[in-house]
Amino acid sequence: MIDGRSLHGGSASGEVAKLNDTISFWGGIDMSGTIIDHAHPQAGTAIAGKIVALAGSRGSSGTPAALCEMLRRGTGPAAILVTEPDINLVVGAMVAAELYEVDCPVVLIEPARFDDLVAGEIVQVGAQ
């Protein structure tokens, strides 16, 4: 179980995809949920259905719509763990919940907790 502050509620469990750099969900991840930003340390990683842990998103104001579109297609993350409060990811998840009734909790975690996460480990997220 992950301790943190809920930024957007929901519950999920799955495998951790740990990203060691921020990323733009518009242009940095394709609609199949694969990281296509060549400069990103986890380029080529699939995030669909994973518990995605990262500092936050960056860059484009297109991130909310891109995350929402992935969640609509079923290629988005199962949950998102961030170490910085990230409104763009929260907004994408909130709109997907309203339009498509898809759960993608977003939880703010301590940097130390992020460091302890291991890619591939199974975690459960329950956020109010």
Next chain:
Amino acid sequence: MHLSELRGRLEPEDRARQLAARLVLSAAETSGATELVPIEMAHISACHYSGRASLDFAEFLLRNNARFAVPTHTNASLIACATPTLRPESTDPESVAGARRLMEIYEQLGATPMWTCAPYQQPDGRPGFGQHVAASESNAVSFFNSVLGARTNKYGDFLDVSAAIVGAVPFAGLHTDSGRLATHLFRLQLPDSASDAERGDAALAHLVGIIVGRLTGTRVPVIDGMGSLGEDQLKAVAAAAASSGSVAMFHVVGVTPEAATLEAATGGHTPARQTVIDTGMLADTRAALQTRSSGSLSAVCLGTPHFSTGEFGELLRLFDGRSTRVQMLVTTSRAVLAEIEALGWAQQLDDAGVGVICDTCTYYPPTPTGVSGLVMTNSAKWAYYAPGTLGVEVAFGSLRACVESAVCGEVVL
């Protein structure tokens, strides 16, 4: 306005306003703001089609009778309404038809159909000094803050529209006095031997913008040593620094309104970081912006951000009655097109072989017709994005170099 006031005013049956308010409140909680500040206008990007979710969100607003609380202007679209051949529906039916429907919906919702990334080039899209607004497009956010002294954070898709519906945003970041102070100083140092041409190089503002964006992170930078800059050059700095980085506001000492002096820009504090921009750094940046610097051109793309009336005048002056041998596309707004038509310049541009395109930009995918191979631009923003978004090769040069290259059909730097 305290957050609880907005919470208390929500009608459960008003689903559009309810969602908009929840997004704005969530943004406030995420940023730690306890107050909301009313805005006077909005410039929204959610009207740019980026998948079915864009359309579903807009349809949701329309179905639930959403209304904007403030004048709301539209950023550039994926398609050019008057030039459907630019991105024919057959190349990407879902996106092109989706973009057209999205434009219709935002007009029905009451947005002003400006379809421009440079709303500040027309009087009704130009907020005043100290006004709080909500903007989304990265160069417009930076221009509003930096050049006009209006106040906005960068609001992503959906949150921009929500702010326009609620008419308020969290009082945080660049809306506050302290959030606008510079903490990273850049000093432009050209050698005394630099010629007037080097100092007045039209590409300089673009290159400085790329450097500042790359090195500033999310801080507010202040640039010293630029001399006098006009709005077209400040637009170039804004666009470039928001492409290579996330700069939402910058100061230029002696030029921008909150930087009469270096001390004014920093609030009297010593900048946490200082960087010298020298000729070597400028040359490296120029080299890194182009994938090729010679060869036959297939096209020249100008107008990222949208061309101003002044830039069209300069373009005609540089053509001096000659015409382009390759496709030249210049993107602009409907308002600027009306101005250049009134001046009789539209005909002269047509005679020079220049295609003037409204409503969109040429670096967005799907790739515009005829833009392939080696393409030249005077925009650092275009050069930064197009190799990735369109898969083209890019040559970068000043507007003069772009015109000379267009006339020759090959890159002349």
